[in-house]
Amino acid sequence: MSNEINVPTMASLFAEGKEPEVLFWVGCAGSFDDRAKKITKAFVRLLNKAGINFAVLGTEESCSGDPAKRVGNEFLFQMQAVTNIEILNGYGVKKIVTACPHCFNTIKNEYPELGGNYEVLHHTQFLKQLFEEGRLSLEGGSFKGKRITYHDPCYLGRANDVYEAPRELIRKLDAELVEMKNCKKRGLCCGAGGAQMFKEPEKGDKDVNIERTEQALETRPDIIAAACPFCNTMMTDGIKNKEKEASIAVMDITELLARAADL
Amino acid sequence: MEYLQNILFAIALVLGIAFFTRNVRRLARNIKLGKEVDLSDNASTRWRNMAMIALGQSKMVVRPVAGIMHVIVYLGFIIINIEVLEIIIDGLLGTHRVFAFMGGFYDFLIASFEVLALLVIVAVIVFWLRRNIIRLQRFIKPEMKGWPEKDGNLILYIELVLMILFLTMNASDLQLQQLGAPHYNEAGAFPVSQFIAPLFEGLSIGTLVLIERSAWWLHILGILFFLNYLYYSKHLHILLAFPNTYYGSLNPKGQFANLESVTREVRLMMDPSADPYAAPAEDAPPPEKFGASDVMDLKWIQLLNAYSCTECGRCTSECPANQTGKKLSPRKIMMDTRDRLEEVGRNITANKGNFVEDGKQLLDDYISREELWACTSCNACVEACPISIDPLSIIMDMRQYLVMEQSAAPSDLNSMMGNIENNGAPWPFNQMDRLNWASES
Numbered sequence A: 001m002s003n004e005i006n007v008p009t010m011a012s013l014f015a016e017g018k019e020p021e022v023l024f025w026v027g028c029a030g031s032f033d034d035r036a037k038k039i040t041k042a043f044v045r046l047l048n049k050a051g052i053n054f055a056v057l058g059t060e061e062s063c064s065g066d067p068a069k070r071v072g073n074e075f076l077f078q079m080q081a082v083t084n085i086e087i088l089n090g091y092g093v094k095k096i097v098t099a100c101p102h103c104f105n106t107i108k109n110e111y112p113e114l115g116g117n118y119e120v121l122h123h124t125q126f127l128k129q130l131f132e133e134g135r136l137s138l139e140g141g142s143f144k145g146k147r148i149t150y151h152d153p154c155y156l157g158r159a160n161d162v163y164e165a166p167r168e169l170i171r172k173l174d175a176e177l178v179e180m181k182n183c184k185k186r187g188l189c190c191g192a193g194g195a196q197m198f199k200e201p202e203k204g205d206k207d208v209n210i211e212r213t214e215q216a217l218e219t220r221p222d223i224i225a226a227a228c229p230f231c232n233t234m235m236t237d238g239i240k241n242k243e244k245e246a247s248i249a250v251m252d253i254t255e256l257l258a259r260a261a262d263l
Numbered sequence B: 001m002e003y004l005q006n007i008l009f010a011i012a013l014v015l016g017i018a019f020f021t022r023n024v025r026r027l028a029r030n031i032k033l034g035k036e037v038d039l040s041d042n043a044s045t046r047w048r049n050m051a052m053i054a055l056g057q058s059k060m061v062v063r064p065v066a067g068i069m070h071v072i073v074y075l076g077f078i079i080i081n082i083e084v085l086e087i088i089i090d091g092l093l094g095t096h097r098v099f100a101f102m103g104g105f106y107d108f109l110i111a112s113f114e115v116l117a118l119l120v121i122v123a124v125i126v127f128w129l130r131r132n133i134i135r136l137q138r139f140i141k142p143e144m145k146g147w148p149e150k151d152g153n154l155i156l157y158i159e160l161v162l163m164i165l166f167l168t169m170n171a172s173d174l175q176l177q178q179l180g181a182p183h184y185n186e187a188g189a190f191p192v193s194q195f196i197a198p199l200f201e202g203l204s205i206g207t208l209v210l211i212e213r214s215a216w217w218l219h220i221l222g223i224l225f226f227l228n229y230l231y232y233s234k235h236l237h238i239l240l241a242f243p244n245t246y247y248g249s250l251n252p253k254g255q256f257a258n259l260e261s262v263t264r265e266v267r268l269m270m271d272p273s274a275d276p277y278a279a280p281a282e283d284a285p286p287p288e289k290f291g292a293s294d295v296m297d298l299k300w301i302q303l304l305n306a307y308s309c310t311e312c313g314r315c316t317s318e319c320p321a322n323q324t325g326k327k328l329s330p331r332k333i334m335m336d337t338r339d340r341l342e343e344v345g346r347n348i349t350a351n352k353g354n355f356v357e358d359g360k361q362l363l364d365d366y367i368s369r370e371e372l373w374a375c376t377s378c379n380a381c382v383e384a385c386p387i388s389i390d391p392l393s394i395i396m397d398m399r400q401y402l403v404m405e406q407s408a409a410p411s412d413l414n415s416m417m418g419n420i421e422n423n424g425a426p427w428p429f430n431q432m433d434r435l436n437w438a439s440e441s
């Protein structure tokens, strides 16, 4: 696995008078969370392999404001949004790709009214396009015969009706895609959304991520595929709770593709 | 004396409709207590949604058993109401089966009403079994205790009785037709009630007329009662599902409305030429209350949602918080909103059109903070609702009130917000370290 990754920043490209094809919005989890950073890097490796002319905002990026908005702090959300929009518009950004469904949803749906109009893609949509355009291809094989179940992130699925792009990518792996009893429109939340990630759950019989992990386990998977850094954390915790971490991996779709491509 | 029946009928009809009109007025008044929001856009999409979701019941069949049965009862309800039109005309004019002149088509109509009536009886029995014998989880949750549970059953009983009356009426009519009783001309086909008719064999014409008239009267009085029962029942959805699906959100479910009042403030703060210490202009409107602590703070569409809710519990049974034993139930959010709105409405009626402060509100007196904070904003409830109700939007508006008006978020969330404010991330990491991942191995 090569560790050499090339991550140009918007500021440096701008200084050279260049413009990237797409801005990669990394997000807070992708920037700071140890597990999510691996997803970020896997995605960058795929971008590098496909020869995509992209850039990140780096230290100019700030929280999209999603957790603030779902908590009910509209003020903080809009402050974040307006600050980010100012920077994005300053660089004349037109197209954004992100590996976080929460950033994806917020920037795509809630920024336009505040002056931020971009074409926003989730990384699964973007990667699917790259395959379709022939800019990425897979020999495949390393996942042959593996059972993979896919957990729909609420903010990608129900919130934005993206169900097929991630599944199509999984199908490229030559593995067996097995669906959980609650999937797509009826997918069960991992328990992290609405800023639950940042607080203790309310009193109940069970944690939501355990319930979801049990549904995943019913499919007897080798791998639980995720498409959101927060879902990834919740499902990883669930698998640890069930002491299955030795036999079942929780991986982002990007990571699956990067591994299949020997990156 | 000759016109006594007609006069009594006219009185019953006028009273029934007058009472119904009064209820509709109250309903409209209460819904208008909500805040203004303009939903007059995209009329064609909205009509289509209404046709698909309310008329076509497209979301009911996600659960096939309940869905198909519901379609039957619903069709039965609509189609048998054509019969009510005939009953009203007969009642007012003293005619009998006034539409009989349609001949073969009339026979077809009556025959299909009868078949539907039978299907409705079957469906109603199955629904009753699901609620009372099988006791499906979603019908026995805590918020269903008391009136909601009774209401659910009462509607089934009323429907059952109405259908039986309808068939009894036809059966005795058929018998009278065969006996050649005066006034009872031969009309209609009776594929179902012909099997009930033998029960009436050997009865005199007088007795049969009594049975037929009683069934006829009870049937129409029952319908008038039902019409007026709606306002007090979850059955209001048979009317409100239509406007409710028409005005349902057309945006992606993940898109939460941006508060305009906040946008204005933020713009002012970001404007380098604005004087932060300037006194507000004389004519500036008083600062708006952020979020919702009571029903008047909600938008009218959310109040319409509350009145439309059928209490079916599809939302709650899909809710991850509820499934894992948390107190939150999106159905309860809707029921509480309606109950509080009714309370406010009664207050206004009692005080001649003005609301007199009653020391209560939706927050805490009906919906607890524990419920509000348990929501993951996953939209499962919104997706599940067969008539486009959005419980999540109420939860979010109430959270806004808690956070922006009361600074009453759980402490973990306060630190999260503090981090975003200071470092631009929900965790205590420095924004300057945001790109470190690129150079770490």
Ligand code: SF4
Binding pocket: B315, B318, B319, B320, B321, B322, B328, B329, B330, B374, B375, B376, B377, B378, B379, B380, B381, B382, B391, B392
């Ligand atoms: S959005 Fe909230 S209330 Fe609705 S199903 Fe999800 S957790 Fe439950």
Ligand code: SF4
Binding pocket: B308, B309, B310, B311, B312, B313, B314, B315, B316, B330, B331, B334, B384, B385, B386, B387, B389, B391
């Ligand atoms: S909100 Fe919708 S799904 Fe929930 S109980 Fe009411 S009608 Fe049923």
